[in-house]
Amino acid sequence: MDGWTDGWRRDDGWTDRQTDIVSFLWTSAIDLWEHFFCIGVNSSKNMDRPTEIPDKVLQSLAGKLTDEWLDLARYLNIPEGKLYDTKTDNMGHVREAKYNMLLWWKRKNGKQATNNILAQALLKANRVDLKEELLNDPPTPATTPTSTPTPTPASALVENGYGQFLLKLESLLTRQHSYILATAFGYAKDMVLCIRNSDTPSRLLIQEMNERGDVSPTDISKLITALGHDNVAVKIKEIFELYGKFYEQFLLTLESVLTNREAVSLAKYFGYPCEKIDSIRKSDKPSWLLVQMMGERDDISPTDSSKLIRALKHDSVRLGDVAFKVNEAFTLLQKKSQFVKELRMKYKNLCWGILPVPFLRDKYNIDELFVESGIQFLEDKKQGDGEGKEKWKAIKDHKMIFTDPRINSKRRIIDGEPGYGKSTLALQITHDWCQEIPPMKALEILILLRLRQFRKVSNIFAAIKTFLLPRDSKLTTTDIKSILDSSSTAVLLDGYDEYPGRGKNETDIEYIIRGDMFQNHDVVLMTRTSCLPQDLSYDTKRIRLTGFDDTVRSTYIRQVVTRDNMEKAEEINQLLTRNPAAADLCKVPMFCVMISHMAQRQTFEDLETVTKLFKSVIACFHSHELRRAEINIRQSKGKQDHSKLDKTAFEALKRDSQKITLDETEFREKIGDDLYNEYVGIGILREEEVFDDDDFDYKTETRFFHKLFAEWYAAHYLANKVAQLKVESGSMHNKQEKAPGTSQWQFENNERVNLLSSLDPQDVHYTYRFACGLNRDAALDIIKHLGTNGTYHEYTLLCILEWMTKWNGRLETIEDTVSELCSRGLDIGDTNSILLQKCTVDLIKFASSRKIPMYMVRHFNCLDVGCSGNLRVKPSDMSLPVMDTLRWLEIYEYGRVMTEKETESMLQYSAMCVCLEKVQFSVCLLPRYIKVTY
Structure with missing residues (x-):
């Protein structure tokens, strides 16, 4: 495909000819200096001048800095307000934010912004490697011409080097080039719009650059810097890759519809030399060769297929049906490019400016906020342990949802309890697609829909147009359907538990879940565990979110809350350690977010129940609002009632x-x-x-x-x-008769x-x-x-x-309820919170002391044998009491190889439960025999 891209040129975006433009500019600059001006350099004078850090050095440094760039900014005494504005103005482009931060520091401090000061700041930010690199390769002293050239009349310039340079530059710059460059130079908004809407945008841009001194016969460095500016580079990359990906598909389509005879006829129409036509005729892939030649000769480009269409319709060719197919494919290419561009703009807004805790008013990019939490998938019976049992298995990170062959399917459900980060995960997947991070890079289209919005929209394509595209989008629902049908697509449906049409069979969403729509698309449904759809496609894979463990919690606090302030992060973690109830609540990601952010501003020593936690959160909402703005008495009263x-x-x-x-x-x-x-x-x-x-x-x-x-x-x-x-x-007294x-x-x-x-x-x-x-x-x-x-x-x-916990309640008060629970069976598992395990163990103790019959107790991956041989419950480490009234004990230990001592201890414990009738070990390997001591 490389041969086809050489001649790409378009009116609405940059091309891979950016390199050609920069190369041309450098060559022209050298020619101008050599042919028109006397460049004298006073070496001794230059050596006496203070060294200035070139912008290219700062740009290179920005590309090598990682998370420590915020610390570097503080060591360079950049105000927090300026740092926040820099992040906001460059949302989604971290490298650009780093570069602009360094550039601002350089311009603010002028001659004081030396490489030595920058090196010391890098040392404090623990980037010794970058410090040494900067000092070992110091910036070169700036040089200045010793004489100023006599201005050349404009008519002469046109005939000479600089005029020819401007004419060539004008021919190379498209409308989009001119618009992006005007923005990069920081021109006023009115001027930028004027350039974009002009009939001759490149000419107007060059005129403005001349007047402002951004380009002159003696200096084109600003223009070259702008072309290499990170912001411009990002736009070049986005537009180039967007068009490149879909244009390549169009060329493949064109190749497939052209026969050998048609390829030769087209070559004759375009007037190709006889030797070229002969090579096409004799080639094993004539249509391939023709398409390559058309690209090289600019007979077809990503923005213009008119020459080809005219050729196909010409009397000498007469390929009207092929012309229709080619025109249809090219139109689809353009619409698909526009569709992806509009989707990315929408997702950019969704993924930036996230408020994890609204009352703090701190906004985050999803990439800054997201941390990998626990994810498990439900293994099929045929993949399992050989006993025909399904079981949950952990996966490393969210990317494995789409790469792990064990959960490869067109239908996946991700479920989790409230506050476990389902919507956050959906945004991170969307961010990965926008940034073309594998494996999402392989997808052409990603659709993210929030199902709570479907109250007044029923058609899926209308929903995509309504919720994801701008109001003035020219794409229709028919266009969207055609684009999705012709693309590799993934659809994220977030919030099935909030879907107004849940349970109604005749809706597009239900059709998609059942596999009656979008059969060739990857569909991921996100919902609460309690709201799983009933009628699923046969190949649906189950995935669940299990929340934060201590490691993930610490990562979130360090990465998001304290912004890599290790001392502050450790302080918050110690507060949680001293309050096990709060640490237990932090297993729920949403509660962890609230508690850890609140910990920077207030104590949470008494947050031992979800009620107390939420009461503190609501109080923070109100108190921060009262501090942020004056609220009148009537509103304050409303807060109370x-x-x-x-x-x-x-x-x-x-x-x-x-x-x-x-x-x-x-x-x-x-x-x-x-x-x-x-x-x-x-x-x-x-x-x-x-x-x-x-x-x-x-x-x-x-x-x-x-x-x-x-x-x-x-x-x-x-x-x-x-x-x-x-x-x-x-x-x-209720006089009605009691129902059975x-x-x-x-x-x-x-x-x-x-x-x-x-x-x-x-x-x-x-x-x-x-x-x-x-x-x-x-x-x-x-x-x-x-x-x-x-x-x-x-x-x-x-x-x-x-x-x-809240009311110091005693189980004696609810003995009837305890009896009811014990008659149906109790479960203790490793996924239970420590507080829930404690409550269950207390209930077992109470039932045993009151001789309340217990039908069954099941232990899931949570039993351990203590030093003295007693059984303990993980992770709470509570001793398991003897259950005098228990009839059936089940022990599930997935994949565990039980030692002789462990098995013996569990059987000895069972012997002490005097009413026990059955002990069952499941999904674990027992020793071949154990010694019995009488």
Whole structure:
């Protein structure tokens, strides 16, 4: 393909001829100096001048600096405000930010910006290698001509070197070249637009450069620097690779539709020499050779196929059907290029300016914010342990989702609990595609859709146009379908748990999930674990996010929170170590983000429950807003009374009518303008513009910053309402007849049961946990309600944990619920939090002491044998009590080879459980025999 790219030229972007332009400029500069001017250099004078660091040295340095560039900026005394502005102005282009930072330092300090000062700063930033490189290769002293040439009349210049140079430069620069150069020179916005819209943009640019002295008969260094400027280089690379990738496909298509005879006919039409035509006729690949020649002779280019179309339609060729195919392919090429360009602009906005904690107002690029957390995939039975059992296996990083052959499929589901980083992962994958980082580099198109936005749009192609393309995009839904059909495409569907059409079979999203649409595209669906689709394609692969471990947590704190300030990072980690409850909550990425950022500004010694944590987070939202701007008394009062917001959140989360995104006007009517404005201002409520199919217009919708915030306010309503109904019911007697299968508590508290049943605990279990931490009386009813349903075993334990920790609750108060849980079985696993393991062990101790029968206890990868031979639960390291009333003990240890001592200790423990009827070891290898001591 190299032969075809030599003559590329286009009106809307840079080409690979950038090298030719720079080479021409250098050659022209040398000729001008040699032929027209006397260049005298006073060597002794130059040696006396202070050395100035050339921009090229700074540019090279920017390319070699890594994360320590922020420290370097501080050692160079660059203000934090300027550093922030530099990062913001160069969002998505880290190298450009580094270069502009160094350039600003050089211009600000003038003669004081010496290589020695820069070298000392590099030493402090722990880049000794760059310091030595700078000092070993110091910048060359600047030289100045000793005499000024006599100006040459313009008419003479045109006939001589400099005029010829300008004419050649004008012919090389396209409209896009001129526009990018004008931007790089920092011209006023009006002038940049004038150049872009001019009939002769390159001529106008050259005229402006002459007037401003950016190019002159004695100096073209500024122009050469601009052509090598990182910002220009990035644009060159983006446009070149974008066109190059799709143009190559077009040329392959053209080659495939041309026969040998047609190739010869076209060569004759274009007037190629006889020897060229003969070579085409005799070639094994005549169409290939013809296409190569057309590229070399500029008979076809990435922006112009008109010559070829005219040739195909000419009477001497008469290939109208081929002309139609070629024109169609070329049009598709242009539309695909435009589509990718518009997608990348949209994704650039999504991936930059992220607020991990809105009240801090600190914005991050997704690449700065993202850290690899735990990821596992569900191994197929046929790939598993030979016993036909599925099991979860860890993978190294998010890139393996697309490269690991064990999860290779056109359909993947990534699930996780609330706050586990599903949307963050989606943005990182999107960023990888935009930056062409493997393996996403291999994809031509990546589509990222947030399913919560599908309330008023049902067609998938209309959704892509509405949510991802600019309003004035000329691409139609038909164009989008054609582009996707002809491209290697991946589709990320984020937030199935918030999808308004969830469970409705006749929607495009459901068709895609089932494999009835986009069968040749890679589709990744992201959802909460409790909201997995029921009707899946047969080859769907399951992937889950498991949160932060201690290592990942430390990495996040160092990389994002303290910006590589090791001393501050260690201080925060020590605070977490002293508070195991907070450290346990940090296993949930969203909680880790909140706690670690809060730790820089306040203590969190008492954050031992999710309720206390979230209460502190909400307080931070309000306190930061009060410091940031003056809030009137009426708004402050609204902050204290959010009962209308509580009810709105509760109604939005109901299982039969879940609707967590509302029209702005509807939201305002429900909670009032004052409260609405306050909560939008502090970031708890978010506004976003969406397209309404019914009205065929854009409108503003409002949602909570995260679904967990909706659950927080819904919990206030639930807790208060349950407590209120409990008081109102008093000693009233229910005269209705008790229905079969209804517990006595459910029968006597029918109204509260209906209220508690209106939410789905599997979908919004944090609502119940928050409510248990907000109201003691409501907590007892919630625990009893969840305990009567065998499906909600884990959520019941979490609510018991919240109640016991917050209110010092005693298990004797809920003995009936404990009996209900024990009758169905208890699970302890290595994925449980330390607090949940502690709660489960306490419950087992209580059941044994009260002689409550326990049907089954299952241990998943969590049993260890202590020094004294007793069994301990990992990672909490709690001793496992003897279970006198247990009937069935199951021990799952995936892939573990049990030693003789371990097996003996476990069997000895089993012998002490006097009511035990069955011990079962699963997915582990036992020793061939053990010694029995009588």
